[in-house]
Amino acid sequence: MKKILIFGLGRSGHGLLDYLAGDYDEILVTDDAPFDADKLSDAYNTKISAYTDGESVDLVLLSPGISPSHPKVLKWLEEGVPLQSEIDFAAEQLPGAVMAISGTNGKSTTTAWCAHILGVPAAGNIGIPLSATLRERALLQWNILEVSSFQLAFSRALHPKLAAILNITQDHLDWHGSLDAYIEAKSRLFASMDESDSLLIGVDSPLLQKMMEGRKHPFVLREFSVQREVEKGAFYKDGGLWLREEKDIFLLDSEELSLQGDHNIANALAAASLAYCAGAKVGNIRRALKDFPGLRHRYEIVASSDGVRFINDSKATNPESTLPALKSAKVPTIVLMGGYDKGIGYDILFAQELPHLKAVVCYGSTAAIVAESAKKYGVERIYRVRDLEEAFDKAFQISAPGDDILLSPASASWDAYSNFEERGDHFRELVGRLNP
Incomplete structure (x- = not known):
């Protein structure tokens, strides 16, 4: 049996413990903050032991807050120890398709709005680790995930059927080290996508457009914009929200949206396009764009x-x-x-x-x-x-x-x-x- 180490005991680390407990004789854990392995063992009814530096392990599962420049991470990379992000590990366990949404701003609202349209629970960076919900997802056709740059930094195997990058602006430079590293992390969202998949991008974002320039890709590319019409995807025109697929589909006037402001028009366009590609009926999309209640802590x-x-x-x-x-x-x-x-x-x-x-x-x-x-x-x-x-x-x-x-x-x-x-x-x- 593999010897697994979980690095990071925040929400994602506890989600991993909850999922893995009972399947392993022992799980190793480590964190920069103090923790009590005995209490964890009692809580999860599994032997959980504190990792000792230099101890041999077969796989390290990384919580999203762990920096790529952390000394332990650098040491494991040098030694060739396999590292896997929590989001990659959890997504591999899913029977249903993955819809993954990222971007600097708007991703929580867009993720929740899309989940509202499709009537399924969201997970990931939105506050509920995917690993903590795996046992509840056996019958779901779609798994809607908000994915942050922290989660993507170590992602190598995430394969969304549908994905979106809403925008890119400077953020988390203290963690990634540079804007280029931040953009590179975002690009991992679509690194494993193929010709049967679709990526939606916000073309009103100059940095995102620059990131996509000259990139060859096998997947179907869709766009959304508040400023202009697009060839395929969603756009805003003359006060209304439109989808453009095999034909143009008028959704509703922006005044009918439950959340107001140009940024929420963009969020609604992205959510509507993704939901339509996932099979949502136009009537359900219209209704959900009007009655979505919004998120706590967001205006x-x-x-x-x-x-x-x-x-x-x-x-x-x-x-x-x-x-x-x-x-x-x-x-x-x-x-x-x-x-x-x-x-x-x-x-x-x-x-x-x-x-x-x-x-x-x-x-x-x-x-x-x-x-x-x-x-x-x-x-x-x-x-x-x-x-x-x-x-x-x-x-x-x-x-x-x-x-x-x-x-x-x-x-x-x-x-x-x-x-x-x-x-x-x-x-x-x-x-x-x-x-x-």
């Missing part, structure tokens, strides 16, 4: 107090994902921005016309960088505070009836929180204190 209207509306957009972990929220603002908006520094700048955000931006309240590790960029582009009201709670208090103090207070950090959460969900929940808790 989520939490509550109002004293005439001020509070919006939780904690999922916005880079400037490009904050930009749609600010550009679509219709009232004076105070934005709370800051968090972990991923090595990207904020000029692309503040260089835009943002007529309803009332003030920027900066906090966390990126506070100084955000404030400097905002000042550079003429934002007049800039406040620097220590953390999210102080930012919330300052925003409420300077607000007036009719304002929006928007948490859209444009930064990762890791300087103070485990993930963006925890950060968003803290914001919701702060709002709740105003309305006990």
Whole structure:
């Protein structure tokens, strides 16, 4: 029997333990954070042992947070130890087809929207590891996965039947080391696809277009665009959303979408095209585009107090994902921005016309960088505070009836929180204190 080592005991690591427990006499685990192997053994009713450096193993299963430059990873690569990503391992166990969705921004919403159309559960980077749901997927025709660049960095065998890359902008450069490495990770999404498969790309993204230029590929290429018509795929024209396959199919006017904004038109186009290729009926697509409820932490209207509306957009972990929220603002908006520094700048955000931006309240590790960029582009009201709670208090103090207070950090959460969900929940808790 193979000797398996799981590296990383976050959600994906525990998903792997849940799936493998009972099939192996012993499972080795390791993590940079402290853990109790005895407690894990009791929890999974399987012998789970802490890995000792230098111990011989047949396969290392990597959680998505493990960096390619981690010393252990480099050592295993040098020694020729087989490494496999959690997403690759889990996908190999699936009887049904895989639909995989990636991109810098919009992938969670698009994945959830597509799953809503098809009536199946989504998994992957959306917050539910695929490995944790394998036992529930035996009868599913389609497995819809959100796939991040972290998951793709070690992917060598993922073979989607349908896949989408929505867009590419600079992100996670601290982790990948360079933009080229980030783009290379994204390209692994379609590395194993063949002539019977289809890849959908967002042609409004210059970096994504550049990535695809000159690439020979066996798969069917589809496109989606908010800015122009496409040969095959989905597009936006004269206020309406269209599919173009064997014929043009009008879906609905953009005003009928359950989620508004140009970015959500793009998300809806991608979800509709993928769902149609997966066999969804046009009537079901139309209905689901109208009644999709959206995601928590993604421009989520939490509550109002004293005439001020509070919006939780904690999922916005880079400037490009904050930009749609600010550009679509219709009232004076105070934005709370800051968090972990991923090595990207904020000029692309503040260089835009943002007529309803009332003030920027900066906090966390990126506070100084955000404030400097905002000042550079003429934002007049800039406040620097220590953390999210102080930012919330300052925003409420300077607000007036009719304002929006928007948490859209444009930064990762890791300087103070485990993930963006925890950060968003803290914001919701702060709002709740105003309305006990």
